[in-house]
Amino acid sequence: MQQSKAQLIIVLLFGTFIFLLLCAFIIILLLFFKQRQRQNLTEKADIHTAYEQAILQAQLETQNQMLQHVAEELHDHVGQMLAVVVLYLNVLHEETSETPYRERVAKLLTHTTMLVNDVRGLSKSLSTDTIARFGLVACLTLEIERINRADRAEQATLQVLGEPYQLGEQTEIVLLRMVQEALNNALKYAYDAAITLTLDYQPDALMLTVADEGPGFSMSEVDARPLTGSGQGLHNLRRRATLLGGTCTWQTAPQQGTRVTLWIPRKDKPVIDKSPTTN
Known part of the structure; x- marks a missing residue:
């Protein structure tokens, strides 16, 4: 009788041990699953962030290329044409020195010269080469100077x-x-x-x-x-x-x-x- 009780206790203890071991295994499996789930979510978020950054980087590179092209066009074509206009206005200013149109030509020459300076400043502001040569502070100083040339209060x-x-x-x-x-x-x-x-x-x-x-x-x-x-x-x-x-x-x-x-x-x-x- 006592031997049967002892065997029963051993079976109960063994069953309890197996049950606890199974519970521990299930808990470990759940924790591992949760950890993998978090890792997958983190990896997806990182991939999404990297994708957005790649798209934004491509957009910025495209924008910089376009602005660089605009800056070169302003410098090489618009700037040169305005320089020719200033040259002719200087000649016209001398030729009209003894006429009533002198003041009007002088004002036109002044405004055109200001326009030439604005175009040059804008060309430097848009060019990516400027920041590579002179740095951020110099470029922002140029921006402030360009703003202050406008007629603001x-x-x-x-x-x-x-x-x-x-x-x-x-x-x-x-x-x-x-x-x-x-x-x-x-x-x-x-x-x-x-x-x-x-x-x-x-x-x-x-x-x-x-x-x-x-x-x-x-x-x-x-x-x-x-x-x-x-x-x-x-x-x-x-x-x-x-x-x-x-x-x-x-x-x-x-x-x-x-x-x-x-x-x-x-x-x-x-x-x-x-x-x-x-x-």
Whole structure:
């Protein structure tokens, strides 16, 4: 009798052990399945992100090629034709020096000369070679000078904080196009308002801010616009910032101006030598 009880206990213990082992196996299998599911979702998200970045990169390269072509056309053809016009206007100005048309020709010559300078500046602004040769700060300085040549009530200003460093040619080309778009938006909606462009070179990242004192707008109203009335400017800026590993944010409200902030991480951080110095 006691032997039967002992055998029963052994069978129960063995069955319990098998049951627990089976439960552990099922739990491990479920955990493994969940882990693989998370990995698959992560891989799909990475593939989707890489695909979007590849598409955006192709779009940017196409845009840069088109802008480069436009810049060359402005410089080689439009600029040369305007130079010829200025030459003939100078001759006409001398020939009409003793006539009542002198002042009109002088004004025409002045405006045409300004147009030549604007075309040259625009050509440099659109060319990708300019940023490769002179860097981001010089190109944005040129942008501010181009804006200030227009007849505006307030001047645009550029502030550079910290010690400028290079972010790489491709990154700076994308940043230049982004800032140009933000400045164009400011000019479109706050033409006569003060505009401030700030470049804050921090140790780990570059923060660019385009702020205007214009009428501002409601972000909720912009998001609620139908397809026919919505623009791609804000969306494009966010996508490009993501391509560079950074962020793009807005601060705006009706009658409170608009502030666009680009935060772009610095990939090639300088190595700081912390070894003790010897005298």
